[in-house]
Amino acid sequence: MYIVIEGIDTAGKSTQLDILKQKFPQAVFTKEPGGTEIGLKLRAMALNGEAKSKVAEMFLFLADRAEHIEEIIKPNKEGIVVSDRSVISGISYASNLPLEVVTSLNLIATSNILPSHVILLELSKDELTKRLSGKTNDSIESRGIDYLIDIQNRMKKTVEILNLNHIFIDASLSIEEISKKIEDFING
Ligand SMILES: Nc1ncnc2c1ncn2[C@@H]1O[C@H](COP(=O)(O)OP(=O)(O)O)[C@@H](O)[C@H]1O
């Protein structure tokens, strides 16, 4: 089982992952970017905003993804592996390029390995605005509210285009309600 939790910044991914760690102690928990040793270096480069080129930034995330699939996902997917972000973020955040082009590049990075379960936490514009006001933003988050809502729309489209087994959850529900929905989805 290769489970991914997706959503734009502040959707509640970390909160739900903390709960999942208690509920599924046998699972391997990982993340993109930065789930491997090389990935930590690529993450730092991608997130500090140093790259002038959006394409260069995307290739840093793609390199991280390729290594993550090889080192973490392939060896663990017969058990339960849960990742904070995935190819869905990869395709969606590279919003300067058409979806089809970025999808092809991402499928090369993942060797065509795709999540078996996608949990997408979906925020309204109002709730996003509220949550971002309480947070110090990194260079990606600081691009703004409309940018992030556009990314969220790309995420939903990506899940549908790739025909992935998924659940879209209203991220403004209570933490407990969300966590129950996630548990039910994983348990099938
Ligand atoms: N269901 C929820 N309802 C209200 N606030 C939430 C909920 N889930 C998370 N939060 C809050 O929203 C903020 C972002 O949550 P976090 O889990 O860090 O998101 P992410 O990992 O997706 O960036 C935190 O302040 C967190 O306490």
Ligand SMILES: Cc1cn([C@H]2C[C@H](O)[C@@H](COP(=O)(O)OP(=O)(O)O)O2)c(=O)[nH]c1=O
């Ligand atoms: C995986 C991935 C993330 N991102 C972005 C989304 C996030 O803004 C950032 C990763 O941050 P993340 O680890 O989710 O955030 P935090 O530690 O702040 O909670 O990188 C991309 O732009 N492309 C990608 O391929």
